[in-house]
Amino acid sequence: MTNSAASVDDLVLANLPLIGYAVSELLHRVPPSVSRDELASAGSLALVLAARAYDPTTGVPFARYASLRIRGALLDELRSMDWASRGARQRVRELAATSERLTAALGRAPSRTELAGAMGTDVAAVDRAAQETARRVLSIDAADPAVTDMVRDDSPNPEEALLTAERLHWLRAAVHTLPERLRVVVEGIFLQDRSVAELADELGVTQSRISQLRTEALSLLRDGLNANLEPDLVHTGERPDGVAERRRQMYFASVAARAAMASTPSAVPGVVPTQRAAAMPAVSA
Known part of the structure; x- marks a missing residue:
């Protein structure tokens, strides 16, 4: 997704302090010869690129997404400073x-x-x-261990990137297919940074009920993903012929149908998967 020039300018101007925060934090952990200006320049470029690529429909706050992009750009800049053979x-x-x-x-x-x-x-x-x-200037191997840890390349290989993109593709389908009340709770807590109290007021229930709905939604999401990706991990209900189990099975089928209708995930995670990963918790088996 490419944003308009006006919206890009607005995002950049509103989030310029992110660059200063990231640079200041990093300068405490590198030799004094590292140039603040060079790091700030790399961070500024990353902020502009993040503003151009940002997709607000994901529900991930821009500041969170941009902070990850800026930090990655600063680490890349540090790698480029390692002149020594x-x-x-x-x-x-x-x-x-x-x-x-x-x-x-x-x-x-x-x-x-x-x-x-x-x-x-x-x-x-x-x-x-x-x-x-x-x-x-900066020797990665001889520097402080904290810096060495920071500049490790932990990016996924192509196979890991493909698996991550596929799982996020199915997760998106599973969230959209949730019953409305469960979907509101999941999107509100994990994608919109809304409080439990706010959701309780909107749905007209107690805060403890919101917590129950959250637990129910995550359990259903886990089973919905496993039913399509790792069927052996799905536990059969106590009453296989009961109404609740039939509803679960219908949900599993709906998730598969929605995922099939959606576009196929890319082998390399783009903006949307990166933003989703920054907001949603891991739905473990």
């Missing part, structure tokens, strides 16, 4: 380890000659390693 990073780590070991043994900072002897090399090589350490 693998050999250079290894020399930096070796020099640091040797320096720490000799300092502890000698009770003082070691000389260049002592470092060269301990490393089995010459003074020139020690000087080169020291220069690489001084001009290091």
Whole structure:
């Protein structure tokens, strides 16, 4: 989905503070040589792209969706700052380890000659390693472990992306097929950030009843998904011929019919799956 230029501008202007929050949080965990301006530039571009791609019909708040896109862009920017080759990073780590070991043994900072002897090399090589350490912008392997964890590539592979997209496709169909009252509760709590009290007032029931409807809806969603994706996980009701079980079976069939009529999920999750994943809880078997 592509939004109009006016709506994109409105979303960007209203959510500019997200960039500052994300950049400030990240700067506390990286070397001081990392440029705030470069991170802010990457975050700004991500915000604009998020505003262009945002689909309000998913019900996911834009701020939540944009925050994920901005954070991902900042981590990509950090990866691009890692100038050092693998050999250079290894020399930096070796020099640091040797320096720490000799300092502890000698009770003082070691000389260049002592470092060269301990490393089995010459003074020139020690000087080169020291220069690489001084001009290091951000070495992913040698940086603080917290930064290393942050810049890991945890994105799904193509097979995982396809499975995720397919499951979200079925989840969307299952939510739309829920009985109206259950659907209102699920969409209100998980997609619209509405409170239990607000939903209780709208439906004219108690807050505890809303909690019961939520539990009932999630159970039905789980069985609706499993009936079509993993049938062995679906438990048969106590009365297979009873009215309640027949209604469940009708719901399962309706979910399958709606999913079949909808478009086939893409192999690579796009904007809609990403936004849905940010809002809906995992419906476990």
